[in-house]
Structure formats: structure tokens, C-alpha cells
Amino acid sequence: MNKPQKSIGIFDSGIGGLTVANAILNILPKESIVYFGDTAHLPYGDKSPEIIKKFCRAITSFLLQQEVKMIVIACNSASAAAFELVRKLAEEQQVTVINVIDPVVDYIVSNKFNHVGIIGTRATIGSKIFPTKIKIANPAIEVSALATPLLAPMIESGFVKGDISRTVIETYLADETLNDIDALVLACTHYPLIKREIEEYYKNNHKNVNIIATNEIVAQAVLSTLESQNLINKVGNAQYHFFVSDYTDSFKKTTQLFYDQEVSLKQIDIFKEE
Numbered sequence: 506m507n508k509p510q511k512s513i514g515i516f517d518s519g520i521g522g523l524t525v526a527n528a529i530l531n532i533l534p535k536e537s538i539v540y541f542g543d544t545a546h547l548p549y550g551d552k553s554p555e556i557i558k559k560f561c562r563a564i565t566s567f568l569l570q571q572e573v574k575m576i577v578i579a580c581n582s583a584s585a586a587a588f589e590l591v592r593k594l595a596e597e598q599q600v601t602v603i604n605v606i607d608p609v610v611d612y613i614v615s616n617k618f619n620h621v622g623i624i625g626t627r628a629t630i631g632s633k634i635f636p637t638k639i640k641i642a643n644p645a646i647e648v649s650a651l652a653t654p655l656l657a658p659m660i661e662s663g664f665v666k667g668d669i670s671r672t673v674i675e676t677y678l679a680d681e682t683l684n685d686i687d688a689l690v691l692a693c694t695h696y697p698l699i700k701r702e703i704e705e706y707y708k709n710n711h712k713n714v715n716i717i718a719t720n721e722i723v724a725q726a727v728l729s730t731l732e733s734q735n736l737i738n739k740v741g742n743a744q745y746h747f748f749v750s751d752y753t754d755s756f757k758k759t760t761q762l763f764y765d766q767e768v769s770l771k772q773i774d775i776f777k778e779e
């Protein structure tokens with residue numbers, strides 16, 4: 506098979522990366538996808554960088570065995586902990602790796618925000634990767650980061666609308682850390698699924714805050730990287746293969762939400778040597 510016709514490998518701890526996969530397919534509908542959701546080890550956000558790296562190593566080997574042409578780490582926690590590791594492993598097979606942090610940092614810096622709020626998992630916020638990278642690019646941008654550890658498990662369990670999720674979302678957004686921001690980065694790939702609820706909170710509180718859902722920004726980075734490497738699939742016949750380390754109903758339901766066709770979803774144990 507010619508390299509452009511190979512699949513894009515995408516992974517996350519669970520359903521969050523599907524928001525990225527979906528954004529990629531919206532602008533690159535002819536691409537095939539191999540997706541791995543590490544549902545057995547979710548949430549990544551509460552794990553140490555060492556253990557996240559261990560999971561990412563196994564997932565990267567799996568995706569490289571599937572002969573993907575590119576790997577997208579569709580998880581902020583994994584991007585923060587393991588990007589260098591994944592990049593090195595993939596480099597041996599001339600496979601480019603895109604993370605979900607660098608394209609977003611570029612976007613923030615080029616849009617000249619004054620005070621940016623970041624919400625994400627403990628792993629992402631604890632790594633300080635967003636403030637560090639933004640400050641290197643433009644020290645004048647004020648950055649306030651808040652860990653919001655309940656959000657990803659809440660979303661993964663299907664609590665997106667309703668009183669429970671509204672209370673959790675409002676409690677986090679009302680935190681004084683996020684006072685006076687002009688942009689809020691949803692630094693977890695699960696959060697686009699509650700973007701509407703977040704927008705509603707700011708609207709109801711008469712605050713003008715740009716909500717930056719990173720999936721579309723990352724999809725643009727995938728498009729321009731594939732273009733620059735002449736790897737866009739022009740032939741089509743897109744195929745979607747979804748793998749999970751533990752079969753969950755919420756994963757099945759969410760894949761169905763995103764793809765109007767029946768998708769192949771398989772449980773697979775790629776961590777046998779653990």
C-alpha cells in the first residue's frame with residue numbers, strides 16, 4: 506500500500522480522542538483511522554508520568570504494527586508525559602507524531618490573548634507544560650491553570666447534560682483562578698463534549714471568554730503536516746478501526762454518535778507483558 510493510503514493512528518485513554526478523530530475526518534474525509542482507546546487504564550489524568558509513558562510505549566508499538574503513516578496523541582495527559590518518547594519510537598519508522606499541546610500553544614500565541622485560563626487533568630496541569638510553553642513564546646501572556654479532575658471521568662460516564670454535570674462544571678469555572686480570563690483552553694480532549702455547557706456558563710454570567718476547544722486546532726495541524734509530507738489520501742475508501750483495552754458501553758455509544766455508519770470496535774490486550 507502507498508504511504509498516503511495508510512491510516513492515521515490516534516490514541517487517548519478513552520472517548521476523548523474521538524473528538525480529535527472526528528475533527529480530523531471533518532476536514533480530511535478520505536483518511537482511514539486506527540483508533541486506540543485505553544479504557545482499561547482510564548483516567549490517565551490521575552496517573553504518574555512514568556506509568557502514562559509505559560502505556561504510551563505499548564500503544565505506540567501497536568499503532569506502528571498497524572503501519573500507520575502518522576500518530577496523533579489525542580490526549581493532553583499523554584502528550585504532556587510522553588510526547589518525546591512516542592516521537593522517538595515513531596521516528597525509527599519515519600512516522601510523524603502530532604501532540605495536542607504544541608498546535609494549541611501556537612494558536613494562543615498568534616491570537617494575542619492577554620490572560621488565558623487552562624483547564625485539564627491533574628497530569629496536564631501538574632506538568633505545567635502549557636504555562637511553560639506559552640511563556641517561552643510570549644512572556645506577556647498571563648496564564649492561569651486549574652486542574653479539573655472530575656470532568657473527564659464524568660464525561661466518560663455519560664454525564665454531559667443535567668444537574669450533576671452542570672454543578673461540577675459551574676463549580677470549577679467559578680474558581681477564582683479563572684477570574685478575568687479572556688480565553689479558556691479546554692486542555693483535555695474529553696472537554697469538547699461539554700463545550701456547549703461551558704459556553705452557557707459564561708453567557709449566563711455575562712462574561713466574554715473565548716472557549717478554545719483544541720480538537721479543531723489539532724486537526725488543522727494534522728492537515729498541514731500531511732500536506733507538507735505529501736501524505737494526504739486522495740484515493741479515499743476510508744476505513745475506521747477502533748480498538749479498546751476494555752470494552753465499555755459508553756465507548757460504543759460515543760463512537761456511534763460520531764460515525765453514522767457501523768464501526769468496527771474490538772477489545773484487544775496489548776499490555777500482556779505488564
Ligand code: DGL
Nearest residue numbers: 521548549550581582694
Ligand atoms: N482525554 C485525556 C486528556 O486529554 C484525559 C482523560 C483522562 O484523564 O484519562 O488529558
